[in-house]
Amino acid sequence: MRYTPHTLDDQARMLRTIGIQDIKQLYEHVPARLRETAGIRLPGGLAEVAVRRRLANLAAKNAAATDWSFFLGGGIYHHAIPSAVDAVVSRSEFATSYTPYQPEVSQGTLQALYEFQTLVCQLTGMEAANAGVYDGASAAAEAVLMSRRIQPLSRRQVLVSRALHPHYREVIRTYARNLEDVALQEIRFGDSGATDLERLRAALGPSTMCVVLGYPNFFGVIEDLASAQAACARAGAHLISVTTEPLALGLLKPPGFFGAEIAVGEGQSFGVPMNLGGPGFGFFATQRRFIRNLPGRLVGETVDVEGRRGFVLTLATREQHIRRERATSNICTSQTLCALAATVFLSLMGKTGLRRLAEINAARAHQARARLIREARAEAVFSGPFFNEFVVRVRDLDRAIRRAGERRIVPGIELSRWYPELPEALLVCVTEMNEREEVERLVAALAG
Amino acid sequence: MRYTPHTLDDQARMLRTIGIQDIKQLYEHVPARLRETAGIRLPGGLAEVAVRRRLANLAAKNAAATDWSFFLGGGIYHHAIPSAVDAVVSRSEFATSYTPYQPEVSQGTLQALYEFQTLVCQLTGMEAANAGVYDGASAAAEAVLMSRRIQPLSRRQVLVSRALHPHYREVIRTYARNLEDVALQEIRFGDSGATDLERLRAALGPSTMCVVLGYPNFFGVIEDLASAQAACARAGAHLISVTTEPLALGLLKPPGFFGAEIAVGEGQSFGVPMNLGGPGFGFFATQRRFIRNLPGRLVGETVDVEGRRGFVLTLATREQHIRRERATSNICTSQTLCALAATVFLSLMGKTGLRRLAEINAARAHQARARLIREARAEAVFSGPFFNEFVVRVRDLDRAIRRAGERRIVPGIELSRWYPELPEALLVCVTEMNEREEVERLVAALAG
Amino acid sequence: MSQRLPVKRAFGCAPPLLFDSGSPGRSGFFWPEEDAFPAAELPAELLRDAVEGFPELGELEALRHFTQLSHLNFGIESQFYPLGSCTMKYNPKVNETVARFPGFAHIHPLAPVPLLQGALELLYELEGWLAEISGMDHVSLQPSAGAQGELTGLMLIRAYLADCGDARQKIIVPDTAHGTNPASSTLCGYEVIQVSSNEQGVMDPATVARVMNEEVAALMITNPNTLGLFEKNIEAVAGAVHARGGLVYLDGANLNALMGIAKPGHMGVDVLHMNLHKTFSTPHGGGGPGAGPVAVKAALRDYLPVPRIEKQNGAYVLSEDHPKSVGRVRSFLGNFGVLVRAYTYILSLGGDGLAEASRMALLNANYIRKRLEKHYSLAYNEPCMHECVFTDRAQHRFGVTTLDIAKRLLDYGFHPPTIYFPLVVSGALMIEPTETETPETLDAFIDAMIAIAREAKENPELVKTAPHSTPVRRLDEARAARKPVLRWEPERAERDKEQGML
Amino acid sequence: MSQRLPVKRAFGCAPPLLFDSGSPGRSGFFWPEEDAFPAAELPAELLRDAVEGFPELGELEALRHFTQLSHLNFGIESQFYPLGSCTMKYNPKVNETVARFPGFAHIHPLAPVPLLQGALELLYELEGWLAEISGMDHVSLQPSAGAQGELTGLMLIRAYLADCGDARQKIIVPDTAHGTNPASSTLCGYEVIQVSSNEQGVMDPATVARVMNEEVAALMITNPNTLGLFEKNIEAVAGAVHARGGLVYLDGANLNALMGIAKPGHMGVDVLHMNLHKTFSTPHGGGGPGAGPVAVKAALRDYLPVPRIEKQNGAYVLSEDHPKSVGRVRSFLGNFGVLVRAYTYILSLGGDGLAEASRMALLNANYIRKRLEKHYSLAYNEPCMHECVFTDRAQHRFGVTTLDIAKRLLDYGFHPPTIYFPLVVSGALMIEPTETETPETLDAFIDAMIAIAREAKENPELVKTAPHSTPVRRLDEARAARKPVLRWEPERAERDKEQGML
Numbered sequence A, B: 001m002r003y004t005p006h007t008l009d010d011q012a013r014m015l016r017t018i019g020i021q022d023i024k025q026l027y028e029h030v031p032a033r034l035r036e037t038a039g040i041r042l043p044g045g046l047a048e049v050a051v052r053r054r055l056a057n058l059a060a061k062n063a064a065a066t067d068w069s070f071f072l073g074g075g076i077y078h079h080a081i082p083s084a085v086d087a088v089v090s091r092s093e094f095a096t097s098y099t100p101y102q103p104e105v106s107q108g109t110l111q112a113l114y115e116f117q118t119l120v121c122q123l124t125g126m127e128a129a130n131a132g133v134y135d136g137a138s139a140a141a142e143a144v145l146m147s148r149r150i151q152p153l154s155r156r157q158v159l160v161s162r163a164l165h166p167h168y169r170e171v172i173r174t175y176a177r178n179l180e181d182v183a184l185q186e187i188r189f190g191d192s193g194a195t196d197l198e199r200l201r202a203a204l205g206p207s208t209m210c211v212v213l214g215y216p217n218f219f220g221v222i223e224d225l226a227s228a229q230a231a232c233a234r235a236g237a238h239l240i241s242v243t244t245e246p247l248a249l250g251l252l253k254p255p256g257f258f259g260a261e262i263a264v265g266e267g268q269s270f271g272v273p274m275n276l277g278g279p280g281f282g283f284f285a286t287q288r289r290f291i292r293n294l295p296g297r298l299v300g301e302t303v304d305v306e307g308r309r310g311f312v313l314t315l316a317t318r319e320q321h322i323r324r325e326r327a328t329s330n331i332c333t334s335q336t337l338c339a340l341a342a343t344v345f346l347s348l349m350g351k352t353g354l355r356r357l358a359e360i361n362a363a364r365a366h367q368a369r370a371r372l373i374r375e376a377r378a379e380a381v382f383s384g385p386f387f388n389e390f391v392v393r394v395r396d397l398d399r400a401i402r403r404a405g406e407r408r409i410v411p412g413i414e415l416s417r418w419y420p421e422l423p424e425a426l427l428v429c430v431t432e433m434n435e436r437e438e439v440e441r442l443v444a445a446l447a448g
Numbered sequence C, D: 001m002s003q004r005l006p007v008k009r010a011f012g013c014a015p016p017l018l019f020d021s022g023s024p025g026r027s028g029f030f031w032p033e034e035d036a037f038p039a040a041e042l043p044a045e046l047l048r049d050a051v052e053g054f055p056e057l058g059e060l061e062a063l064r065h066f067t068q069l070s071h072l073n074f075g076i077e078s079q080f081y082p083l084g085s086c087t088m089k090y091n092p093k094v095n096e097t098v099a100r101f102p103g104f105a106h107i108h109p110l111a112p113v114p115l116l117q118g119a120l121e122l123l124y125e126l127e128g129w130l131a132e133i134s135g136m137d138h139v140s141l142q143p144s145a146g147a148q149g150e151l152t153g154l155m156l157i158r159a160y161l162a163d164c165g166d167a168r169q170k171i172i173v174p175d176t177a178h179g180t181n182p183a184s185s186t187l188c189g190y191e192v193i194q195v196s197s198n199e200q201g202v203m204d205p206a207t208v209a210r211v212m213n214e215e216v217a218a219l220m221i222t223n224p225n226t227l228g229l230f231e232k233n234i235e236a237v238a239g240a241v242h243a244r245g246g247l248v249y250l251d252g253a254n255l256n257a258l259m260g261i262a263k264p265g266h267m268g269v270d271v272l273h274m275n276l277h278k279t280f281s282t283p284h285g286g287g288g289p290g291a292g293p294v295a296v297k298a299a300l301r302d303y304l305p306v307p308r309i310e311k312q313n314g315a316y317v318l319s320e321d322h323p324k325s326v327g328r329v330r331s332f333l334g335n336f337g338v339l340v341r342a343y344t345y346i347l348s349l350g351g352d353g354l355a356e357a358s359r360m361a362l363l364n365a366n367y368i369r370k371r372l373e374k375h376y377s378l379a380y381n382e383p384c385m386h387e388c389v390f391t392d393r394a395q396h397r398f399g400v401t402t403l404d405i406a407k408r409l410l411d412y413g414f415h416p417p418t419i420y421f422p423l424v425v426s427g428a429l430m431i432e433p434t435e436t437e438t439p440e441t442l443d444a445f446i447d448a449m450i451a452i453a454r455e456a457k458e459n460p461e462l463v464k465t466a467p468h469s470t471p472v473r474r475l476d477e478a479r480a481a482r483k484p485v486l487r488w489e490p491e492r493a494e495r496d497k498e499q500g501m502l
């Protein structure tokens, strides 16, 4: 059979050793009724070439960024991935190993995760980070749950910015729903596209547990974390900063700089292909005093019996396999290989490269916005500062999008499906992958 | 710069250590006139994304077997390559290492080459094989040179079948040309498409050094090696068997079975992409008594100081780096990584798989030929038995080829450019990659 | 002190940390084109300074760092990896090839749906296949891993019961359950009632009936359970739960034992999750990414997470409008890249191949069980399914524990079984060979286990001080937890250098 | 006997041979579709029996075999590999990515030329770039490696002279030349005159003039030569050769030292070859594939091998009709896959980047030379270019040889330099760091060399018995050559098992 190496002789020999004649005897203790109806009605297996043909046909029915011009962000970004990244993550020693339960033969994964944790701290300006969680959205939800573990029972009100990524707000709602004590409240955004700080201050109170803001937010706007943090501090609430485009942290003051208690986000931008939105990974950072409340895996430094440095999974007493129903979270398998990709990516970019890449993104996005407004009669929607994403209003948006589509351009994301208050608004993202001439074609297409 | 890691500080520190101020001092002993005119007038370097774009554009201007139906063989074959093959050869421990001069840290390459030599022996039915040469054509030429090293000065006539691959005949001519004593003579083929054995017997004589036959030959026809070998033996000439489609050896009696003195060929069919015809590798096998006359690298078994088995490059006294002008050949860098690919490929196919794959090729080719003759009014050209390639005559061939081209089909190779005596003859190759429905479309296209 | 110096060896030395490598100003980033580009005008007060302590390496330098790290890892393609409950089967290379097709790797989840028809077709088909394999009615591919599948499953049980006006507070979980089961229950706002398995290592219907009442929302059961035993009373157990209005959740992480042998959907299961990174061959990646689809019976369909993939006159669409749905459990459409691999695996094996896989998984596990039973004592003397559980009882008298045995296996070039799990077995050694291993490999592993049993008797010190041949030897985990060092910091790097630790 | 048993270690054990693995009837080949297909009617007497002793493994089994083998190899991405004359620079990953584009990997050389325009454009452009870099007029990309480039170059010299009615019989080759130079000369039907380099390690014009006469077709010179020294008299030397009607062939294997510094085409060179698998970063693959293009001055153009790539009103064509050509030197169009990588490398670096590469190659080599000169004695006290050559003179008195030093370096995790070449230097240690290595790596290597120099003094036995940490220790090469065992055979496998060698 395809991947089972057993020849008939192998099977016969093994059955003899076991002391039975027929392999069926191995599961005859399974109730007959179940066995009789267990047949799988699927076609037979295919040769590798046939499998590749079938998958190639399916892939051909999708629009890939390799032949289309995407101006799509909204939580998943099209960035350059150096070939060296895949060369590392496709090495079977990384790709096929399990969660590093046996540290003596897992130092590769463990050291890389320790380096990952450090990189996340450096980028977010926080003191401690875990080895990653599923994605940015569940990271945001886990952050709320972590705040709940820390804050007194009297604080269960969660203030969520309406300018936070809609999926993230939904996932927070899904997770919170099962915990009767948590009450979510949405805070509107103002004309700048940033969360309305007046409304935030008004909503903050003695029962507030935490405030969740996007940084930058879903509109690409850079929130004023300084003021938000000040307000939270005054009210005794935690500030949770959520980043969907981590490249921004190569350029912007990090959440830790403002004193955020928790900084989380999606890391896909760092060396992970878009993959229709997954797998990427969630990053999760906090202050040292909170490390025992962290969800997920933590890698720590230690020494072996000969005094040599080594790395291990640590603080496992937080985790499900030890703590079971009292664990800080239920996460077991996470997104390690994507975290490794990010670690490789960031070590290739390095201090100067990451900064430069962020500058290139900002420069291209700002130039594109200016040209769309100047040359394509698009209207600015928000006045706040932004990184590589921005919102414009395009008259007759549907036709404009269709026009662009005919030229193999996807000009951005329509916001009205999540924000009825923003008709004909388009969220446009421009990265280093959008050539100057692509921007020309975008402007032409939207100008009509 | 792109791949040079030196920062300006690094350079300054290193120059200080060396004891100079300016890096130019390192080559000021190079005549000034040379230095002044050494500037390279090429554009500046490009970022990886730009490089990939440029190469993607070039690649898009070629017709790839992934979107076209190729019925092309003629020395390079489109076969299935399991993903596992590239997974192995792309491992940097194999891909980036040098010829294994330091066996203690090259056992990976050395054991694989030892296994390769064994596989070549098993396939060809010969007693010994080297670690590979450049390609099938130079292998054929090297075989003639090897025969020359063995045969007495009185034997310098080389009989080459006209049904041998034209490129191979040309390369033999190119190599022989510099050796005044070697005289090449071509032997015609008969109606079967096989070498005319009468003519061969007539040409064979006391001055004949060797006879070179394709097995199968360029027309896909399976030569009668038994009779050829008998004739050679009688005349004291060496029989050199040359195989361009090694998959045939999974099904056909091997050259060694008939007593050929040397069996060589091209190995691309075994796990190496077509790559516009290179890199592939030449395989080279002979009888034990001749091993000291072999060209190229040889890997042998030995033991280390603790008695453990290990492998080393051996019989180096044949080679250029020791023997210099008296070496058996000048080959140094060969095609090791391709030989490794073949070793992986053959170990995946295995005894039963290789046979089955060969049968599938033969079955499809035979069926296609029958249908072309029956349904597309193509005429059989040769009567001899064939493996996965055959020749048919198609009326109005140019128009037929154009018609096929419009349907993204390349129906085969026109022979008239090499064989004016075969007008409108088409060499058609059918492998496991040509789906049943592709054959339908081929028949339809040629039927017009 | 000298032993503190890094080991000098030809192979397998750990590289220094990224942060202790490189040189200021060095970078693998190269983007000459851009130099002309006008910079964006962003208010200076928004901008950070260069990231302190960030790596500064060249491309080869970085690549060599990670290549050297890879040489410190065991992996399925280098070693036998019989980690119980983890199903470390071969991860086919063709899966990796197709997952990298640009039409899968470089597509955006918020692109217009007409531009994603191939992806949606794949997902739609995969949902159907998983339903057929598991005997359930509907599937959602959203959850990112098994644990998130559990949480999703429990959430929809909760939502379903709430709709029936029958809010309940508790979940019954067997003592053999994986830690994620109780953890997910709590996360879903439930209280956990732990029940113990009987002397045969399985759930007893009577026991369940005894704890089952109107406060209990569901029973979470694993089948085969973590002892590798088939829950032969599962139908009766499910009956007892259903009788009192509860639902049955099946942890399908061990589905690799059941394909073509028994369908969970026929056992009275209402909800289950599957681990595609186990049964369906997607790589574990050193701890993910995985995928943990949930499958339900028809009655629970409306509660599945959004978005859902539907086929409307020939075209695939994403529908979000399901008022009863538990909502969205993660961003976008799940771990698509993982789902492509699982799809490819099922397509490659086909129905018969999957059944064959489960049969061979059982054959391999029982072969090991048989050959080792005279040398190690079995936790339960029952026929096993895809894995078998031993204990260190027989070695205890020599002072050799399961941990020692595991570490000694490393010196023989084998990854150890899962140890000390399930918790009900003291010193558990949980061995899951999977179906992709040859009998020769099993024999080599078994011989090593037997040799270790002998060493435990004749030379216990050798075993207790193992491993002896790994890049680092036994690590001080207590120290790591006592004063956690979770990141590099400049000062520490200095200190360690002085102490010669690196 | 026990030491003959395979080493037990966690990492780095050699797997058994393919032929001693597996099980009869096992195969990684899976092709269910075909079963219906009617078999071809081939005469039974043409068909062989199953291939005796052929491997019978499963897919994972085979993959694990080769993955384990890979762990026994050093490679550039795991170790520093300063192998002199081999230019073991970083082989960029992007080259590997683009070379695998279907539009390059899956194209057929005999497809109609209109279907290959992208490939021909690439080759045409690459020819022009190599001409510009080397200062020559025309280039052929046909030769498969350096040695075949040499042969091709000598053949066209021969053809050219023959056409001039001036057939000649001899080639002058310096004693420092690489072995392929004399070997290629013989293969081309020439007789070799070896001339020795002067006390500065370079060719002396007078010496050359002395041996130069009307029988000599050409001088083969390497610049920088294999001592890493620039042939500073090359113009005069070339003059001496030209004066008597001979041509000058340059072995361009060391071009990595010259880019942007000096063009061979300006030195009086008529013909040269380049090693793309050295200067232009294509991977060595454990011994190939490579590419050894030949470049010539205008006068020799008509003699270049066929086919030639020409541009005719916008389209690229392959022309075979060149009556003066030496003919075809290999099948099809050369090692295209390698040429794509070299093209990508040049495109990535650009003209300035190539010049920078050569400058940094010189910087690295001179840095090593400087730091080691107090610990090892230099072969020649001359400024070096891209590599430097030391000897074991200083270690000899402790009975420690170049071989011992090389083997001891393995224990420090470094690949040794090229040893005992060039032959004119006794106990040569030829170190070529290349430009892609960091100063920190050079320092680590230098420190290891210095430590070994100390060990040679204080503990020579340690060095003489090295390596101590490799999967196998020093191997008996004499035994291998005495009774060559070049292949597996069933009987031998048996015998070895008895002797416990595997």
Ligand SMILES: Cc1ncc(COP(=O)(O)O)c(C=O)c1O
Binding pocket: A331, A332, A333, C085, C086, C145, C146, C147, C148, C178, C180, C222, C226, C251, C253, C254, C275, C290, C292
């Ligand atoms: C029985 C069982 N249930 C649940 C899980 C959790 O699955 P995941 O790690 O994908 O979250 C596992 C994984 O180890 C398991 O073995």
Ligand SMILES: Cc1ncc(COP(=O)(O)O)c(C=O)c1O
Binding pocket: B331, B332, B333, D085, D086, D145, D146, D147, D148, D178, D180, D222, D226, D251, D253, D254, D275, D290, D292
């Ligand atoms: C100076 C020199 N010339 C020629 C060659 C031969 O090149 P190749 O190995 O590509 O045949 C080499 C390769 O080692 C070399 O170093």
